[in-house]
Amino acid sequence: MNKCIVIGGGFAGLTTAAYLVNKNIKVDLLEASPKLGGRAYSFLSKDGTTIIDNGQHILMGCYNETLRFMKMIGAKDNLIYQSELEINFLKEGFEQIKLKAASFPHPFNLLFGILNYKAIGFTDRLKILKFFFKMFSYSENELIRLTVEEWLRKEKQNSRINKALWEVIAVGALNTSIKKAAAKVFSDVLKEIFLNGKFASTIVLPKYGLTETYCDKAQAFIEKNGGRIYTSRTVTGLKIENEKIVEVQTDEGNINEFDCVVSAVPFYALQKIIPVSYLNKKPELRYSAILSVHLWLKKNPLQEEFYGLINSPLHWIFKKKTHLTLVISDADHLIEKNKEEIFNIVAKELRKFTGISENNITDYQVIKEKRATFVPAENIINSRPSVITGLENFFVAGDWVDTNLPSTIESAVKSGRLATDAIFHAKSCKFNYYNERKKNNVRKS
Numbered sequence: 001m002n003k004c005i006v007i008g009g010g011f012a013g014l015t016t017a018a019y020l021v022n023k024n025i026k027v028d029l030l031e032a033s034p035k036l037g038g039r040a041y042s043f044l045s046k047d048g049t050t051i052i053d054n055g056q057h058i059l060m061g062c063y064n065e066t067l068r069f070m071k072m073i074g075a076k077d078n079l080i081y082q083s084e085l086e087i088n089f090l091k092e093g094f095e096q097i098k099l100k101a102a103s104f105p106h107p108f109n110l111l112f113g114i115l116n117y118k119a120i121g122f123t124d125r126l127k128i129l130k131f132f133f134k135m136f137s138y139s140e141n142e143l144i145r146l147t148v149e150e151w152l153r154k155e156k157q158n159s160r161i162n163k164a165l166w167e168v169i170a171v172g173a174l175n176t177s178i179k180k181a182a183a184k185v186f187s188d189v190l191k192e193i194f195l196n197g198k199f200a201s202t203i204v205l206p207k208y209g210l211t212e213t214y215c216d217k218a219q220a221f222i223e224k225n226g227g228r229i230y231t232s233r234t235v236t237g238l239k240i241e242n243e244k245i246v247e248v249q250t251d252e253g254n255i256n257e258f259d260c261v262v263s264a265v266p267f268y269a270l271q272k273i274i275p276v277s278y279l280n281k282k283p284e285l286r287y288s289a290i291l292s293v294h295l296w297l298k299k300n301p302l303q304e305e306f307y308g309l310i311n312s313p314l315h316w317i318f319k320k321k322t323h324l325t326l327v328i329s330d331a332d333h334l335i336e337k338n339k340e341e342i343f344n345i346v347a348k349e350l351r352k353f354t355g356i357s358e359n360n361i362t363d364y365q366v367i368k369e370k371r372a373t374f375v376p377a378e379n380i381i382n383s384r385p386s387v388i389t390g391l392e393n394f395f396v397a398g399d400w401v402d403t404n405l406p407s408t409i410e411s412a413v414k415s416g417r418l419a420t421d422a423i424f425h426a427k428s429c430k431f432n433y434y435n436e437r438k439k440n441n442v443r444k445s
């Protein structure tokens with residue numbers, strides 16, 4: 001395999017391209033938008049003074065694939081790492097409560113952290129611990145038809161506990177409510193976070209705007225290793241002959257010289273360029289919105305890097321050097337509201353929770369991401385396609401392919417790594433590759 005076309009320059013496409021050039025494969029990456037980053041990028045605020053993200057992105061210590069990718073492209077130091085889990089929660093009236101891992105070996109650090117989490121009474125904390133001891137003994141079959149809410153009810157977690165802990169984790173990690181999220185997905189996420197040592201449960205944040213944090217580094221790494229990146233280049237179709245892609249059609253002409261193609265675009269974009277029957281499964285994805293409001297203040301009284309809000313439509317507040325970023329996840333119910341209405345909602349919550357009044361706000365900018373993530377409901381569990389397709393030189397990546405992870409950076413990066421593994425496998429071990437395709441029951445011509 002000498003040359004590969006990668007379509008899409010989000011986390012999945014950049015990871016794919018980086019792993020390929022690292023193995024001396026020539027890569028042309030085609031990205032429709034004028035910038036890299038897909039759903040995770042930064043840009044200059046409307047008044048031209050501040051770099052802001054399209055939405056705050058939180059990584060975790062358990063993002064092993066992402067951290068490996070960041071290290072490979074030289075962006076490891078562009079992240080801020082916690083030494084142990086610490087989240088500052090807020091109740092109305094600026095009541096601050098820490099969820100902080102204790103200084104004991106794992107997992108006692110977390111268990112004691114929960115015992116000390118004073119957002120709820122001691123009896124409720126014991127109920128959480130009881131659930132913790134039991135949750136990982138559930139089998140896949142037991143979980144597969146339950147929503148998170150049903151699972152929590154079964155395990156006698158009351159609404160106080162849900163609001164102070166489970167809803168915060170579900171909305172933060174899955175961008176959906178406990179009513180919609182599948183218990184199986186939630187259980188997998190909890191295992192990743194809580195069963196993999198002390199570092200896995202820590203929060204990792206970008207140090208700079210997202211573009212500077214990873215897009216620029218990834219681009220430099222890919223280009224230094226011989227890859228080429230074309231932005232503002234939309235792929236409009238893929239021509240297939242004899243079970244192979246033979247032409248990549250773009251808005252600036254067609255490309256015929258390549259050995260393989262990796263699509264790293266969202267599923268809804270893939271459907272426009274190739275029939276989905278070439279995937280080994282057809283996912284039925286529904287999407288969930290995220291709203292971000294960047295606020296500039298005369299004076300910022302907040303001390304902590306970030307806060308999680310308990311029992312508020314506003315979920316997170318992040319303190320940046322120049323401004324605050326406020327996040328509303330699972331925001332479909334607000335997406336049609338105009339920017340002023342959205343600002344009014346967050347300004348009211350900000351005043352209730354932190355005492356910051358509207359007089360202190362000098363400017364704001366609202367960013368709506370309608371299809372921020374897919375909903376990790378029961379119907380997606382067994383319907384995500386693998387990176388291998390029914391075409392021998394075509395692979396798919398993206399947070400939506402079968403990674404066993406929700407719609408996150410980690411899933412996107414893992415998909416890119418899996419796609420490159422499949423390509424290397426196809427090259428060095430064709431026999432196994434063809435067997436794999438048969439096993440996955442992919443379409444023949």
Ligand SMILES: Cc1cc2nc3c(=O)[nH]c(=O)nc-3n(C[C@H](O)[C@H](O)[C@H](O)COP(=O)(O)OP(=O)(O)OC[C@H]3O[C@@H](n4cnc5c(N)ncnc54)[C@H](O)[C@@H]3O)c2cc1C
Binds near residue numbers: 010037290398
């Ligand atoms: C506001 C917001 C907050 C989020 N917060 C978090 C978080 O805290 N933690 C977390 O882990 N995840 C978070 N996510 C999810 C995370 O951003 C995504 O899971 C991840 O970025 C998906 O990467 P991807 O490469 O799979 O897809 P994308 O980022 O969507 O990249 C796909 C790329 O393909 C390009 N493309 C599409 N069609 C074509 C075409 N025909 N030709 C060429 N190019 C094309 C697109 O322009 C895009 O650049 C958040 C998402 C949003 C929107």
